[in-house]
Amino acid sequence: MAPQPHGPRRALSPGRLRRTLLAALVTAALAVPVAGAARPADVPAPAPAPAAPLASASSGELAARYAAGRDAVRAAERSAEEYGARKRAAALHAMAGPGRRFLTFDGRDGGRSAEVVGDLAGADRIAVLVPGADTDLDRYARFRSGAVALRDELRDAHGARAAVVAWLGYRTPATGSTASLTPGRADQSAPALRAFVAELRAARPGARITLVCHSYGSVVCARAAEGTPADALVLYGSPGTGSDTAADLHTPAAVWAGRGAADWIADVPHVRLPLPAGSELGFGTDPLDPAYGARTFDAGPGGHSDYLVPGSTALANIARIADGQEPRHA
Template structure:
């Protein structure tokens, strides 16, 4: 009974700390956006050359890829024009078609807050305007990359804030650009969409630009603030299947197995998705826990890494799991069994991609497949 009482106190403390750490206001409860994108009903009713279109909810990404492989260019273009929101979010569809479809989908919203996403030089791999909005963007040349990394962010990230001004090297965009630059790629994305390493050099980049592509994936409904949504696993449980399907879509179009870089609450999503992805590496940093007691309990063939800086406030969040509250063991603990990423020079909760830090250097080595 005494032990049960201590557990209750610890769980209550977890809610208190998560709700109040660093002066952040407790966030309002969010409704997770799940299921296929808007326009799915019209897509299901349509055909291409008399063939039924793959169901966005039921078809696997590999089935989607095989379907598009059997279409000519005219049929593909017609589907992009008629169903941009579906094609743009359809895992397994050709990458270049998704870029084109999402430019059309973003423009069609007519909303100023999304206008920058429709710029010709953006490579938007997913865009869903429902709720606060979700978006995934490619930095580098995904179609020719030898290595792919995916940034999975934590709280307060969505399509409405995606292009908002932030401290350098933070947020999904800042992290993706910093990682690409650290791997030797071009932060200005010199390569044209659908181009080759040669195209990149002609455009002012280099052949090295094609070696690594980084995707900023804000593809799930994140918590707002650091309140109860951030302390429980409901939104992570809704986001994990979306991340797993997204990585399956990368596999379906021939991309290399990705390295997942999972920040804060994003590491909870990665922990729940781990067994369902073909990731080569899963890196948890600034993590409140991964909903597993050990790295082995993630049931993944990926190498599991963890980092936490000395001044990261996440260390003040108790690593408990009780009645759905808390995310369990500290991934940086020896008992968890993850490989440690050096982070002694990281400042705060969002400084892991700051140029010159040991964490960013280690992340770049992981992204380039240089660590075994």
């Protein structure tokens, strides 16, 4: 979700909350079709070759997966060039560069990928980074920079043998769109995240695995939590998870929540309103509310896009949680 000004907070009545959210939903529903012609998802790409589940993190198996991933990126780059999508082609060219390691890659529908930063074969700490809204192949560089910063913090500050996986495993919603206000995309993508983490657990059975979930990505992680073999969930910049309490996630993993002092998402109404066909509008209880039951950490003074900035309080504490340590409090 893109940064917004952080203004004074005012209590809203339930009736006003309902009207505010419904107005946002209607506005988004009208706006999205108009913008549809420029969607990143429109850029074509070939289907990648099918890959068997990752059975181990041996150097040979990982090398084969990384080579297949690079081939898929290059094929998508050629397709983007032929289509005339120069921005996409440039992004893909960078993604196919030396040292880049993709466990999975699919250039269709805005892009799906899982890129490893660090040495997965030797990692005893694995963080799976799950993005929020407005993340796709055209805007991938910022997402990856956060993964690099988290890996560096884990490695340099704590001495951990760490790998971070940037998991772009779903079609992220646009900020303010209908999809960003409802859990539909999260429900659709949760099985893929659950299966991916299960692969990592099978490949590195002794590693500590942490899901690091930003904004709408926290909804994805919450929907995937039950049955996902993770040791911890870190929800940051979260609009809510669609569950009233952390216990409702039905996970033995430790659930952590943090929010920067200047993050505009604090002003999002924490309600859940029923919609037709069994869907809901809004994501309910604030994960930082004591009633939710998550463990909280100090995320510093930053805004919605500042959590993984090198040197930040938020990054240091997220890395400590991923390392199995207690975060530092202000």
